[in-house]
Amino acid sequence: MSLLNAPPTSRPRTAARILLGGILVFAGVSHLTFAREEFVAQVPDWFPISDAPVVLVSGVVEISLGAALVAFGRGRISVGLLAAAFFIAIFPGNIAQYLEHTDAFGLDTDRKRFVRLFFQPVLVAWALWATGAWRDRPRR
Structure with missing residues (x-):
């Protein structure tokens, strides 16, 4: 069995789903606590809502x-689609951080901010693969 052909509820997919869930919980807690200022710095100037509520809600x-992602084995497909949509929704903020030369989380050069842009599609793919959302989406 290769990772790409793994059944939707295989051990590799389950481990990847739980790991991604843990990363998201950690990131969310950091939004609300110790890294709030870093996240506030990442909210684009053009975004129509003030920074603090955006950071709190996204957290x-x-x-x-x-x-x-950790708890719902049965609803994993819906959660995977929602997680992928979330990663897509916040991507303009990452682009804005690059274009506006905003320093945050050690991303203090344009090169680092540019390289980071390539990780967002990885997160989308991770959410879809780990939950089987792409593979098991309803066929129309």
């Missing part, structure tokens, strides 16, 4: 998605 969303 709660990350905690919720992470907990759901």
Whole structure:
């Protein structure tokens, strides 16, 4: 069995789903506690909502998605699609951080901020693969 052909509930996919869930819970908690200022710095200037509520809401969303990824084996497909959508929704903020030369989380050069952009599609693919969402989506 290769990783790409793994059944939707295989051990590698389950481990990847739980790991991603843990990472999201950690990131969400950091939004609400010790890294709040770093996240506030990443909210684009053009975003129509003030920085603090955006960081708080995104932290709660990350905690919720992470907990759901860990807890919901049966609803994994829906949660995987939601997690992928979340990663896509926050991608413009990552682009803005690059274009606006915003330093945060050690991303203090344009090169580092540019390289980071390539990790967002990895997160989308991870969420879809780990939950079997891409493989098991309803066929129409």
